[in-house]
Amino acid sequence: MHSRWSEADVASLDPLDLLVYSSRLYGADSTLVVWGGGNTSLKQTETDYRGRPAEVMRVKGSGSDMKSIRRQDFPGVRMEDVRAILEREQMSDEEMTAFLRHTLMEPDSPRPSIETLLHAWIPDASVAHSHADAILMLTNNCDGEMHVSRCFGRSVAMVPYLRPGFALSKQVAEVVARQKDLRGVVLMKHGLITWGADSKDSYDIHLELVTKAEEYIAGAKRGRRVFGGVRRAALPPEERRAVAAAIAPVLRGGVSAKQRSVLRFDDSEDVLEFIGAERGQELSQIGPATPDHLMNTKRLPLWLEVPDPTDIPALAAAANAKLAAYADAYTSFVAAHNHAGHPLLDPFPRVMLLPGVGMFTAGMDARRARIPGDIYHHTISVMAGASALATYESLSDEDAFGAEYWPLELYKLTLLPPEQELARRVALVTGGGRGIGRAIAERLAAAGAHVVVTDLNATAAAEVAAAIEGVQGAGRAVGLALDVTDEPAVAAAFRTAALAYGGVDIVVSNAGIAEAAPIEQMEAALWRRSLEVNATGHFLVSREALRLMRAQGLGGSFVFIASKNVPAPGKDFAAYSAAKAAEAQLARIVAIEGAEIGVRANMLHPDAVFEGSGLFSPELRAGRAAAHGIAPEQLEEFYRTRNLLKTRVLAGDVAEAALFFASDRSAKTTGAALAVDGGVREAFAR
Numbered sequence: 001m002h003s004r005w006s007e008a009d010v011a012s013l014d015p016l017d018l019l020v021y022s023s024r025l026y027g028a029d030s031t032l033v034v035w036g037g038g039n040t041s042l043k044q045t046e047t048d049y050r051g052r053p054a055e056v057m058r059v060k061g062s063g064s065d066m067k068s069i070r071r072q073d074f075p076g077v078r079m080e081d082v083r084a085i086l087e088r089e090q091m092s093d094e095e096m097t098a099f100l101r102h103t104l105m106e107p108d109s110p111r112p113s114i115e116t117l118l119h120a121w122i123p124d125a126s127v128a129h130s131h132a133d134a135i136l137m138l139t140n141n142c143d144g145e146m147h148v149s150r151c152f153g154r155s156v157a158m159v160p161y162l163r164p165g166f167a168l169s170k171q172v173a174e175v176v177a178r179q180k181d182l183r184g185v186v187l188m189k190h191g192l193i194t195w196g197a198d199s200k201d202s203y204d205i206h207l208e209l210v211t212k213a214e215e216y217i218a219g220a221k222r223g224r225r226v227f228g229g230v231r232r233a234a235l236p237p238e239e240r241r242a243v244a245a246a247i248a249p250v251l252r253g254g255v256s257a258k259q260r261s262v263l264r265f266d267d268s269e270d271v272l273e274f275i276g277a278e279r280g281q282e283l284s285q286i287g288p289a290t291p292d293h294l295m296n297t298k299r300l301p302l303w304l305e306v307p308d309p310t311d312i313p314a315l316a317a318a319a320n321a322k323l324a325a326y327a328d329a330y331t332s333f334v335a336a337h338n339h340a341g342h343p344l345l346d347p348f349p350r351v352m353l354l355p356g357v358g359m360f361t362a363g364m365d366a367r368r369a370r371i372p373g374d375i376y377h378h379t380i381s382v383m384a385g386a387s388a389l390a391t392y393e394s395l396s397d398e399d400a401f402g403a404e405y406w407p408l409e410l411y412k413l414t415l416l417p418p419e420q421e422l423a424r425r426v427a428l429v430t431g432g433g434r435g436i437g438r439a440i441a442e443r444l445a446a447a448g449a450h451v452v453v454t455d456l457n458a459t460a461a462a463e464v465a466a467a468i469e470g471v472q473g474a475g476r477a478v479g480l481a482l483d484v485t486d487e488p489a490v491a492a493a494f495r496t497a498a499l500a501y502g503g504v505d506i507v508v509s510n511a512g513i514a515e516a517a518p519i520e521q522m523e524a525a526l527w528r529r530s531l532e533v534n535a536t537g538h539f540l541v542s543r544e545a546l547r548l549m550r551a552q553g554l555g556g557s558f559v560f561i562a563s564k565n566v567p568a569p570g571k572d573f574a575a576y577s578a579a580k581a582a583e584a585q586l587a588r589i590v591a592i593e594g595a596e597i598g599v600r601a602n603m604l605h606p607d608a609v610f611e612g613s614g615l616f617s618p619e620l621r622a623g624r625a626a627a628h629g630i631a632p633e634q635l636e637e638f639y640r641t642r643n644l645l646k647t648r649v650l651a652g653d654v655a656e657a658a659l660f661f662a663s664d665r666s667a668k669t670t671g672a673a674l675a676v677d678g679g680v681r682e683a684f685a686r
Contacts, residue, residue, distance in 0.1 A: 001207040001214065004028060005200060015044055015198070016058060020071055022128070022199040027066025032130040032210070034378055035371045036065050037292045038191075041119035041127045042199060043079060048105065055079040059119050061110030063412070075112045076105035082120040086173065091166040093408050114164045114408055121173035124195035126202040131191040133378055134213035136289045137385025139188045140393055147389050148186050151216040155183045156209065161190060161395070163291065163402055184209050189395060190290055221388040228278030232355040235309065240267055240357045243309050245495035248360065249552035250316045252502035254323035255348040255362045256554055260424040262450060263502025264369040267358030274380045275355045279387075281305070284353060287394025288375075289382040291403035297372045297379065299333070299400045301351035302326050309356045316551070323348060337401035342410060351376050364424055366450055366475030366501065420448025421663050426501040428452040428493065430484055430541055431511030433460025435613040436561060436606065439651035440508050440658045445472050447659055449506065452497045454482035456511070484511045484537030494544045503552045506662045507545045509538045510561040512580075514615040516572045516623030527575045534579030535586070542590050546599065555598025559661045560587040561654070564607035564675065568683035572627040584673070591671035600670035602661040606654045607677035608639035613651075643678030 004025045010018055019042040026032050026040065041059040048054040056076040060066070064073040081103040085091065091099070093114070100112050113119075119127040138147045148158050157175045162168040172185055172193065183205055184194040192209060196202035234240060244265045252263050274280050281303050288294040306318045327347040334344055350372040352360040359376065363369035386392040395403065403409075427444045431437035433455030445451045445468045453468070455461035458481030465479030478500050482493045497504050513533045515526055538560060549556040566584045569577035583603075590601035610616050616624075618632075625632040640648050657676050660666055675683060 001029075001031075001211040003204070003207055005203060010200075015042060016071055016074065018042075018199045019058060019074065019126070020069060022126075022203045023060065023066045023069045025203065026128065026130055026206075027069065030374065030378065031133045031381075032206075033066050034131070034293075034375050035296065036063065037290075038066050038128075038130045039113045039115055039119070040066070040129070040199070040202075041116075042074075043120075043125045046076065046105065048078075054105075056105055057082070057116075057120050059116050060113050062113055064110065073110060075109035077103040077112055077116060077120065078105065079120060082117060085117075086121055086170070088166075093165050093406075096166050097408065115169070117166060117169035118164070118172050118193070121169055122176050122193070122195050124202070125197055126199045127193065127195045128202045128206050129191060129193045130206065130210075131290050131292055132210045132213070133289075133381050134210050134217055134385065135186060135192045136189070136382045137217050137389070138213055139186060139190075140289055140382060141386040141390035142393055143390040144188060144393070147216070148188075151213055152184075152186075152209065154179075155181070157182050157185045159185055159187050161188045161399065163399070163406065189393075217385040217388060221385065224388055226384045226387040227274060227280060227283070230276055231278045231280070232276040232305070234267070234272040234276055235356050237267070239310065241265075241499060242495070243312070243315070243357050244354075244360075245498040246312045246551075247315050247319060247354070247357075248498040249503040249548050250319050251323070251352060251360055252362075253551070253553035254320060255352075256424075257323075257327070258346050258348065259364075260505075260554065261348075261362040261502070262365055262369045262424060262426065264361050264363075264366065264373055265358055265499045266361065266373050268377070270377060270380055271353075271359045274383075275353045275359070280353075280355070283383050283387070283392055286383075286392055287400060289379050289394070291395065291399070291406075293375050293379060294395070294400060294403050295409060296350065296375050298330075298350045299404065300349070301353050301376070302349040303353050303355075305355045309354065333397070334401065334405075337398060338405065340405075340407075342405045342407075345404070360502070362502075364419075367473060370475065421659075421665075422447040422449035422506070424448075425505040426450045426452070426497060426503060427506035427508060427662065428454065428497055428504050428545070429508040429510060430454050430482060430537075431456075431561075431614075432464055432508075433457045433614075434464075435611065435615070436609055436651045436654045437508070437510045438464050438612065439655040440510065440559075440561075441477070442468060443652070443655035443659050444506065444508075444662060445476060447663070449662075450475075450501050451477045452480060452493070452500065452504070453477055454480045454493055454511075456481070456483055482511075484541055485532045487540055490540045490544050494548050498548065503554070504545060504548055504556070505554065506557050506559070507541065508559045508561065508658055508662070509541050509583075511537055512561070512615065514573075514576045514620055516620055516627065517575070518572050519574050522575060530575035530579045531582070534576065535582035538583045538586055542586060546590070546594060546597075549594070549599050550597050553597070556594070556600070557662050557666075558587065558590055558594070558599065558601035559658045560584070560590075560601065560603040561658075562587065562603040562605050562673070564605050564677045564680055564683045566603075566605055566673075567685065568680060570624075570627065572623060588671050595670065600661075600666070602666065602669060602672045602674070604654060604657050604661070605673055605675045605677060605683065607643070607649060607675075607680055607683070608636070609649050609651055609654060610636050610639075611651045640678070643680050645678045647678045649676060649678050 039060040361373035432453035462479035465477035468477035
């Protein structure tokens with residue numbers, strides 16, 4: 001282990017800031033803690049609300065992440081109160097949680113960690129707990145106690161596996177009180193605890209012990225093929241990603257039977273090596289490295305293997321069958337242990353392993369789909385180290401059920417905020433680099449959707465995606481170059497969406513061009529170009545999207561950005577108006593043919609949206625102005641006063657209408673058209 005501590009960085013920090021600093025050091029190293037794991041604390045004297053000195057322990061709050069933890073994420077508990085219950089024989093989790101609420105220095109602070117008592121009852125000022133991979137390698141095998149003893153000798157004590165709570169805290173306190181010269185405690189199949197006079201002291205000891213474990217494991221692994229030989233070679237990169245893109249919608253549809261999920265594909269080298277090894281399947285079905293890991297990965301991954309993974313129909317059939325079998329097995333597992341009658345959680349896997357191809361992970365959004373994947377990389381590493389020592393072991397079935405259905409974890413689920421309107425959904429927007437397309441992409445993202453932003457201008461698409469991620473969070477958008485008239489490029493865009501998120505739920509077919517010319521003066525090339533972009537482009541996008549949505553089986557929504565010129569064509573606008581009319585008829589056919597798979601299709605008829613528009617080039621402005629007999633600089637005002645409401649139509653207005661059609665607000669509407677034009681009488685539906 002390499003120490004990340006910098007004396008220059010901490011020179012002016014107070015003790016609580018040092019706790020924040022050290023906690024972030026643990027969080028920055030994923031071999032120590034992963035996604036919300038681990039916890040730290042500091043005991044110090046503070047002034048209470050009456051101005052009296054009080055011994056207080058600042059401990060990591062439940063749900064906070066060590067990578068980004070802040071001062072306010074460390075609630076303070078009064079040590080006088082928590083020491084008072086050390087003599088109790090037992091205390092339920094619910095009683096303990098209720099008790100800890102009464103010990104808080106600030107009543108509105110976050111709920112303290114479930115391991116608060118463990119920290120409090122170790123007398124030293126600073127305590128740190130991690131789920132270090134190297135420690136788990138020592139503990140998660142059939143000879144775990146022997147290897148911990150050989151590695152650390154008498155300087156480290158061992159405590160058998162117990163779920164976090166009062167009983168575990170009391171056991172650790174008794175061990176530390178009994179063995180005065182200890183430098184740490186290993187919690188079997190759980191992690192490591194160290195302590196010291198201050199945050200640096202406990203950090204240094206922590207790294208020292210983990211380094212010792214790493215060196216011990218390295219010696220055992222040297223020269224060994226811990227997963228056995230190669231049983232299934234990985235497909236070449238392009239081929240395996242093509243397979244992954246084809247099967248992703250099937251997997252996403254399968255795991256979304258209870259609640260819709262977003263998927264993430266991973267074909268990293270360590271994943272491919274593990275799933276292609278002789279012992280990969282056997283080891284994968286033993287279980288997770290820690291109960292904390294289990295919360296995100298579930299007890300077991302789905303193992304999906306077929307003789308030829310490039311045979312997509314056979315792979316899809318196997319996927320559907322194995323997902324159903326997984327859900328049945330999980331339901332039976334829960335029924336066998338669910339003596340308290342907890343409601344069944346989502347029975348589908350969070351991790352899916354496809355030998356020769358890679359790993360898919362599932363979650364409610366991109367971040368939560370990434371977490372089980374990141375954790376499973378560490379599970380693979382732990383299995384490798386543990387297997388080098390002896391036979392890899394995990395939690396018992398009873399302990400695994402107890403961790404997943406732990407009432408305190410189930411309670412956390414009730415505290416989650418309501419999901420946004422388009423949460424768990426994926427939208428693909430064409431022409432999303434500016435104007436109407438950009439406004440729609442940003443509006444759908446603000447409503448919770450993941451967005452694949454495509455545009456002929458790759459830089460513009462990337463900038464919009466980056467802007468969305470800046471507001472909504474990493475992983476919420478992807479920017480792609482796309483010419484909608486290029487058939488292979490359209491297929492590639494949907495493959496990218498499948499690899500990034502598992503599929504697509506919403507398609508906003510918006511990309512278009514506009515040029516004006518009287519019919520007598522129009523060149524055939526202009527006519528053909530308008531039809532190619534404004535009609536054929538929508539067809540190519542629709543065809544690819546329908547194929548994906550059929551495989552996915554989750555329904556979907558198309559929003560076609562048509563034009564006021566469909567019901568009310570304009571002078572000198574034949575090429576644009578005719579092509580847009582073709583788009584409108586295509587939208588109606590998509591509604592007809594898509595209905596059998598739950599896909600809706602509706603269209604919007606905007607008019608005169610100048611804001612950020614790529615349509616209204618100087619040439620088009622001049623042409624439209626000439627058609628109306630006005631100067632180009634008068635064009636926007638002409639359109640404003642032409643509509644009944646005498647208002648400017650903005651890109652955001654169209655985006656709001658697009659959200660209506662994309663969302664379940666319009667769940668019973670398909671084949672419809674909605675004008676966003678301020679009221680143009682000539683365009684009224686007749």
